[in-house]
Amino acid sequence: MKSSLPLSLRGNALVVALMMSGILASMAAATTLILQKRFRQAHQTAAWQEAMLAAEAGVDLAINELRTQLYDPGSAFQGWETQNPDGSLSATAATGLVSGTTAYYTSTVFLRTSEGGQRSWCEVQIEAPTLLIEPNTKEQWYRVRSLGIAEVPGGGKVAGDKEDIQLRKLDLKYNRRTGQSVNGRPQATRMVEVIVKPVGTFRLALLAANEINMNNLNIVVDSYDSRDPSKSTNAFYDPAKRQDNGDIATNGILISAGSAHIYGDAATNGGTVLNSSNVTGEIRDDFFQELFPVTAPVFAPEAGSPTSALSTTELAATPVNPANYLLSTITLAGSEKLTITGAADGSPTYATVVVSGDIKLSGQSQIILQPGVNLRLFVQGNADITGQGVSNPGSPLQFQLYGCDPASATGTPTQKNIKVAGNGGLRACVYAPTYDITLLGGGVTDSIYGSFVGYDIGMTGVQSVHYDEALGSGGLVSDYKVANWFEDTR
Amino acid sequence: MERDKRRATGFTLIEVLIASAICSIILVGTLLGAISLQRTFAASEYYVNEQAQQLRFLDSLSLDLRRALTVTQSKSQPSLAAPDIIELTIPDFYTVSPTNPSQFVPRDPTFTNGAAVYGNPSQKPQVRYFVSGKVLYRRQSDYATGTLKTVQKALCNDVQAFSISYDSAGQVISTSVTFLPRYRWSLDENAGVRNTTKTYTNTLLRNTRQVSSIP
Numbered sequence: 001m002k003s004s005l006p007l008s009l010r011g012n013a014l015v016v017a018l019m020m021s022g023i024l025a026s027m028a029a030a031t032t033l034i035l036q037k038r039f040r041q042a043h044q045t046a047a048w049q050e051a052m053l054a055a056e057a058g059v060d061l062a063i064n065e066l067r068t069q070l071y072d073p074g075s076a077f078q079g080w081e082t083q084n085p086d087g088s089l090s091a092t093a094a095t096g097l098v099s100g101t102t103a104y105y106t107s108t109v110f111l112r113t114s115e116g117g118q119r120s121w122c123e124v125q126i127e128a129p130t131l132l133i134e135p136n137t138k139e140q141w142y143r144v145r146s147l148g149i150a151e152v153p154g155g156g157k158v159a160g161d162k163e164d165i166q167l168r169k170l171d172l173k174y175n176r177r178t179g180q181s182v183n184g185r186p187q188a189t190r191m192v193e194v195i196v197k198p199v200g201t202f203r204l205a206l207l208a209a210n211e212i213n214m215n216n217l218n219i220v221v222d223s224y225d226s227r228d229p230s231k232s233t234n235a236f237y238d239p240a241k242r243q244d245n246g247d248i249a250t251n252g253i254l255i256s257a258g259s260a261h262i263y264g265d266a267a268t269n270g271g272t273v274l275n276s277s278n279v280t281g282e283i284r285d286d287f288f289q290e291l292f293p294v295t296a297p298v299f300a301p302e303a304g305s306p307t308s309a310l311s312t313t314e315l316a317a318t319p320v321n322p323a324n325y326l327l328s329t330i331t332l333a334g335s336e337k338l339t340i341t342g343a344a345d346g347s348p349t350y351a352t353v354v355v356s357g358d359i360k361l362s363g364q365s366q367i368i369l370q371p372g373v374n375l376r377l378f379v380q381g382n383a384d385i386t387g388q389g390v391s392n393p394g395s396p397l398q399f400q401l402y403g404c405d406p407a408s409a410t411g412t413p414t415q416k417n418i419k420v421a422g423n424g425g426l427r428a429c430v431y432a433p434t435y436d437i438t439l440l441g442g443g444v445t446d447s448i449y450g451s452f453v454g455y456d457i458g459m460t461g462v463q464s465v466h467y468d469e470a471l472g473s474g475g476l477v478s479d480y481k482v483a484n485w486f487e488d489t490r
Numbered sequence: 491m492e493r494d495k496r497r498a499t500g501f502t503l504i505e506v507l508i509a510s511a512i513c514s515i516i517l518v519g520t521l522l523g524a525i526s527l528q529r530t531f532a533a534s535e536y537y538v539n540e541q542a543q544q545l546r547f548l549d550s551l552s553l554d555l556r557r558a559l560t561v562t563q564s565k566s567q568p569s570l571a572a573p574d575i576i577e578l579t580i581p582d583f584y585t586v587s588p589t590n591p592s593q594f595v596p597r598d599p600t601f602t603n604g605a606a607v608y609g610n611p612s613q614k615p616q617v618r619y620f621v622s623g624k625v626l627y628r629r630q631s632d633y634a635t636g637t638l639k640t641v642q643k644a645l646c647n648d649v650q651a652f653s654i655s656y657d658s659a660g661q662v663i664s665t666s667v668t669f670l671p672r673y674r675w676s677l678d679e680n681a682g683v684r685n686t687t688k689t690y691t692n693t694l695l696r697n698t699r700q701v702s703s704i705p
Binding site: 129160 | 545580581583697
C-alpha cells in the first residue's frame with residue numbers, strides 16, 4: 001500500500017507508535033511488578049502459616065508415639081531413630097526412650113494440590129533428659145521439638161514491609177538455622193517446643209467404659225484439692241471449700257445421673273445424661289478416653305512372705321522402693337485383718353501386692369493401711385472388699401486398686417466384679433476398665449473419697465463421692481499431654 | 491502544478507478549530523479517565539496494604555497468644571467504653587548464649603511446684619499490644635539479657651479499635667481489629683468510601699489447655 005504521507009513524516013509516525021507502545025509496556029510492567037509483589041507476599045504469608053500446621057502436626061506425631069508405648073508397645077516408634085552415645089543413629093526401640101536419649105523422625109512430605117501446590121513436612125525430636133524427671137513422682141517428662149517446613153512459591157525474593165519480614169522469618173536463600181543453602185527452594189520454617197507430661201489414670205471422679213448408674217440415692221459428686229489449703233483443710237475434704245471439678249464421664253452412651261448433684265462436667269460418647277438437672281458443669285457428648293489394660297507387674301516376692309492371706313496377716317511396706325508380695329488369694333472373715341504395716345513415724349512406705357485369684361472380705365474383716373503406707377493392689381480375679389472395707393488414713397492415692405484382665409485387654413470384658421465397701425469413708429482409687437465396680441455405702445451419710453474407673457459403675461448406699469484433684473497426677477501413666485508450649489521465633 | 495499548490499496549502503481555520511476541539515475533548519476525557527484509574531488503583535493498593543497490616547497484626551498477636559501463660563485486657567483511660575490494651579505473659583524461654591553473648595538460646599525448664607517452668611517465674615516476659623493515635627504497637631519487656639529490656643515496635647497504622655473476648659472457658663481468645671482505610675485522593679475523609687474493615691481470628695491458648703477438667 002502506498003502511503004500518502006511525505007517521506008519526511010513517515011519516520012515520525014513510527015517513533016510515536018514506538019513511544020506509545022513503550023509507555024503502555026512500562027505501565028503494564030509497573031502494574032505487574034506491584035501485583036507480583038502482592039501475590040508473593042500472600043504466598044509467603046500462607047507458607048509461613050502452613051509451617052505452623054506442620055510443626056504442630058509433628059507434636060501430635062510425637063505424643064502419639066508416646067501413647068502407643070502404653071497401648072501397643074510393639075508398634076511404638078516405628079521409623080524413628082535414636083542417637084547413640086557415639087553420635088550414630090539406630091532404630092528406636094519400641095520399648096521407649098531411655099532417660100538421656102533422643103529420638104528423631106522426619107515425616108512424609110505432604111503435597112497440597114490446591115493453589116500454590118507446595119510441599120510441607122516436619123522434623124521431630126523427642127528428648128528424655130534426666131532434668132525432666134519429676135523429683136516427686138520420679139516420672140519422666142519429655143521435650144518435643146518440632147520443626148515445621150513449608151516451601152514458599154514465587155521464588156526467593158523479599159516481599160512485604162520491614163515489619164512483615166521481622167515477623168515472618170523466611171529462608172529464601174539460606175536456612176537460617178543451619179546456614180546451608182536452600183538450593184533454590186525457599187522455605188518457611190517454624191519451631192515449636194513442648195514439654196509433655198505423663199498423665200495418671202485417675203483424672204476423673206467417675207469414668208466408665210460403658211455406663212454409670214447413680215440412681216440409688218441423691219448422690220453428690222464434687223471435688224477438693226489436697227494440695228491447696230484454700231480448697232481443702234489439712235489436705236482433706238472440707239464441704240465449705242467444695243470445688244466443681246468432680247467430673248464424670250463414660251466411653252459409652254449412658255449416664256443415669258438420678259438427679260445427682262454433679263459439681264463438674266458430665267460427658268458421654270455420643271450418648272445422653274439422664275436426669276441431669278443438677279449438673280453444674282458442661283454436659284457433653286464428645287467424650288472418649290482410651291482405657292489401657294492393666295497387667296500385673298512381674299517380680300520376685302519378698303523372701304519368706306506369705307503366699308495367701310486366709311487369716312489375720314501382716315505385710316510390711318518399705319521406704320523408697322516398694323515391697324513386693326504375690327498372693328494367690330485374700331480371704332478374710334469374722335474379725336480377721338490384713339494389715340500393711342509402715343514406718344513407726346508414719347513416713348512414706350510402699351508396697352505392691354498382686355493377687356492372682358480373688359479377694360473376699362466378709363463379716364468384720366478389713367484391710368488396714370497404717371499411716372504413711374502407699375499400697376498398689378493388683379487383682380486378677382474378682383474382688384469383694386466388703387466387711388469393714390479398707391481403712392486408709394491418708395490420701396485416696398495411697399490405696400490404688402487395679403483390676404487386671406489381660407485375656408480381655410482389647411476384647412470383650414469378662415465381666416469380673418469389684419465391690420468396695422465405703423463404710424466409714426473409703427479413701428481409694430480404683431482402675432479396672434474391664435470390671436463392673438459397685439461402690440457400697442452405709443446409707444445416707446456415707447461418703448467416699450477418690451477416683452473410680454470401671455466398665456459399669458454403680459453405687460448403693462453411697463451419699464457422696466469427693467474427688468481429690470491431686471489424683472490427676474498419680475497412679476499408673478495412662479496418657480501424655482502438653483504441659484508447656486512455646487514457639488521459638490529465632 | 492495545481493496539484494502541488496493544493497498540497498502545499500494548510501488547513502483552514504475552521505478545520506483547525508474543529509480538530510482542536512475534538513482533540514481537547516478526547517484529551518480531557520482521557521485525562522479524567524486516567525485520574526479516575528489512578529485513584530481507583532491507589533484506593534485498591536491502600537486497601538491491600540490495610541489487609542496486609544491486619545494480617546500482620548493478627549499473625550503477631552496469634553503467635554503471642556499461642557505461647558501465652560496469661561492474657562488480660564485493660565483500658566488506658568477509665569472513660570473508654572472498651573479495653574484498648576491487651577497484655578500477655580509468656581514463658582521466660584530465652585537466655586544469653588554462653589558461647590556468643592549476642593545470641594539468645596532456649597533455656598532448660600526446671601520443676602517448680604510440680605510444673606516445668608522456664609526461667610524465673612517472677613520475671614516472665616510481658617507483651618503488650620496497645621493503640622496510640624491510630625498506630626498499633628507491640629511492646630515486649632523481658633530479662634533475657636539479665637536486666638529489664640523493653641522493645642517497642644509499631645505494627646500497623648489506621649487502627650480504629652481492637653478487642654478480645656474469651657471463649658471455651660477462657661481457653662480460646664477471639665480477636666477483632668477494625669481498620670479505617672486512608673485514601674490519599676479522597677476529597678472528603680469522612681466520605682462513605684472510608685468504610686471500616688473488621689477482621690476476626692480465634693486462637694487456642696496452648697498453655698492453658700491443662701486447665702480443662704474433662705480431657
